[in-house]
Amino acid sequence: MARRWQNNLDHSLITPKSAFLNRRQIMAGMGALAAGGIAGPALAKLGAMPSDYSTDMEPNTLEDITTYNNFYEFGTGKADPANNAHTLTTEPWSIMIDGLVDNPGEYSMADIMEGVELEERIYRFRCVEAWAMVVPWAGFELADLLNKVGVKEEAKYVAFETLVRPEEMPGQRRAILEWPYREGLRMDEAMHPLTIMATGLYDEPIPNQNGAPIRLVVPWKYGFKSIKSIVKISLTAEEPPTSWNMANAREYGFYSNVNPNVNHPRWSQATHRTIGGGLFAKREPTLMFNGYENEVASLYEGMDLAKLY
C-alpha cells in the first residue's frame, strides 16, 4: 500500500496526467471509505499503478459501468448482466492455454497473476451499437501472459473463449448466440501494449457483469472484441471463428476496428452517445481507431480499412 502512494508521488513529478490520477484515486479511496462506514468493509484495493497509456478523459462512474452492460450469457437487456451475474462462481477459476505455445496447460488464476504488477488503464470504450464510456480498468498486458507461456513461431492468431455454464448463466439456456462466446486477435494485435487482460475496475476486483474474474480489453476495436470471463486461450496458425462474425458475417468482421468512416449496414458509426451524459447530451464524433490511431494505425498498413469492418 505504502509503495503504491510512494510510486504515485514519484510519477506525479513526471507528467501532469499523473497528478490528475492522484487526485482522482484519492477521491475514489475516500468514497470507498465512506461507503465502508455504512455497508461494511470496502473491497480490497488492488493498488494498480498509473499508466501513460491512460486517457485524461473523466471516467464514467462505477454505477454507469456496472449497470449498462452487454453480456449475453446473462440476457440481452442492458440491465440483465447487473441483475443476473451474481449467480456466477468465479472461484476457483483457470484458463486452458493451448495450441502453438511452448507450455500448454491449465493455468489457475494464481499462476496467471504470479509476478504481475497491475496497472490502471483508463481507456475509451466504444460499442458497435454507437454508445461509449471511459473505463478505469486494472489489468496487465496480454503480451506478458503470452510471453510467459511461450509463443511458437508458427502462431499467427490468438483465440479466446468464455465460460459455458448454463446453470449459472441464464442467457446460455437459449440459443441467442452459439456458445461459447468466441473472439480472436491477430498476433501483432494481441502483443500490442494497449491490449490488456483486465481483472479490476476502479482499483477493485472486476464485477461479474463486466467479465469477472478476467476479460480482454482492446480499446481501438468495437466492444464486442473485448471478450469476458475467459476460460480458454488458443494460439493458432489460422484466423479463428468469432461469435458475432459467425452470427452475422455481413455486419461484423474479424477485425472490427472502430472506424467512423465505415457505417454499420443498419446505422452510422460517425458519432456515438456517451453513457451518463444525460438525456439531452450531444452525440460526439467517433474517432478513427477510437482515438488510438497514433498507437495502432501501423498494424494495418497496406490493408483496406473499409474492408476491415
Ligand SMILES: Nc1nc2c(c(=O)[nH]1)N[C@H]1C(S)=C(S)[C@@H](COP(=O)(O)O)O[C@H]1N2
Ligand atoms: N462473453 C461475452 N463477452 C462480451 C459480450 C458478451 O455478450 N459475452 N459482449 C461484448 C460487447 S458487445 C460489449 S460492448 C462489451 C461490454 O463490456 P462492458 O459490459 O464491460 O461495458 O463486452 C463484450 N464482451
Ligand SMILES: [Mo]
Ligand atoms: Mo458491444
